[in-house]
Amino acid sequence: MATSLENPDELDERERRALETLLKRLADDEFVLAERYTEWQVRAPTLESDLALANNAQDELGHARLWYDVLGDIGFEERELVYERDPADFRHSTLVERPFEDGDWADAVLRSYLYDAAEEIRLESLVDSTHPKIADRVGKIRSEEAYHLEHAQNWLERLADGDEGHERLQDALDRLFPYAFTLFEPVDPDVEEDIVDLGLRDATLEEMGEEWLSIVVPYLESLDLELPADGRVGDGTDEFEFEVTEEMLPEERGRDGTHTDAWFDLYDEFTRTYRELGRTETTRIMDKPE
């Protein structure tokens, strides 16, 4: 079974659906996050931070392209994956679609941290994927994501040190944390199970979510940031004890096709030229697929 995943023609429907779902989760997250990051170009606090965030945006966009390109192997074209796709079919977590308030750099670096910490765990679970192309591409992506995480943490630590920065980080955390949980929500529980059973990814969403909490909760607490009180379980002796309950999740989870209004506005903006010029095709997903 594992070897058959290599050849798109030999995929049965279950395998195909699992592969498509996994790749859309990966690609859509990166694409939409990049789209939001580019809003900081020419608007970041300093020329240096402008250059750094632009770099991260292009990295994420490049990763999105690597994943969309694998979807290309099972017959998808860029226009169906991005420019002509029903916006309600995008599978990204709602964390990445939330708009930035003007000047809210605390949101940008915190969001980056929450995402990149999850991304590291997710990539680790793909290193031994039964799909060779996925396993191959993880290496390149991981080295870049490690830098993003470091970048986010450097900024978090600087901002958390100042009064205004700390206050803004707390605000951003209160707003973003529920959306961040959706990173580990299923597109469809049965398909998610298939993804693991087929060895496309070797950890379940629950396992990854728990690992993520065990990393971000103590880190954010070390910055004197307060986490939602209703997530704390146990007698309080173990400071890493934190659980996400159904009530803590936002209504819009992204993975299941529910999105916040901000996403539909964003989609309208990035498809505007394509629609107005009456385009029916884009350039190829990648010029030289590796």
Place this chain on the structure above:
Amino acid sequence: MDLDTVKDRAGPREFSPADDLPEEYRKAATRMIEFHANSEIMGAYLERPFIRQAPSIDRKLACSAKVQDEIGHGQLLYRAAESLGVKTREEMLDDLANGDGKFLNCFHYEMTDWVETPMIAFFVDGAAMRRQATLRRTSWEPYAHAMDKVCFEEGFHVKHGEDILRELMSGSKKEQELTQAAFEEWWPRIIQFFGPTDDKSTHHDFAASVGLKQQSNDQLRNAFLDQYIPKARSYGLEIPDEPRIRELDDGTYEVEEGDLDWDEFFTIAKNDYEPGVGQINGRKAAQEAVQWVRDTIESDATAAGGHAPQAAD
């Protein structure tokens, strides 16, 4: 060093921060490089929305990279300007925000549609390339040095712009018509990029005499028209009837100055042109919104007793 010595010695990459240069030279060089740096920033400001509006992932990546490059050029140029000891980068950026900083005429206009992107990325950047290539021989060494990197990257921008133009002009009839309309709107501005004719240019004589500027407005405009009129035509663009352009027997061009709107040009030069004012203020508002971050970094640096840390940048 007195001014006469400067004029005697003036040559490519002749002067560096190690030289003791007269104030006239340092001020003229600062004005020129600051203008250039500001233009990079305001050009990036104008192009930024098209990262989002790009009609493919490929173009989106290229647009993001281009805007990033322009910010990088600004950073490099402010450093070259700072090294003259007249103004700090902060002063120059503050002046840009409060409307005192000057920048290229073309970046005072609004850009609303994708079909306009090659007007900047191909024609304006192509025009800039011509000027910048000559500036690799400017007498202020840090400026010339910055130009090496800038020219290298601008080459890619012009190719990117040319590729978008080629795509649009080989696209649907609608795309071709919209692109032609954008070209007609931008063409006079692009010609004015090179400023008024030499006999009306105020700063040229001094800048040329101390080796800062290598070619006159007329020479640069001629070289640009010589190269870009055939290119525009080859993609199917029609050169507008106005401004009238005559090709002379010696292969150079003469632009009918009276066909160009010089009132508008000089209004722009004073930062008084309405869309440009909006763009200056738009950038200012965005920068004010993140003032709190700069304050945080600065208090960090003060506490550490040194420069603002760069690691997280």
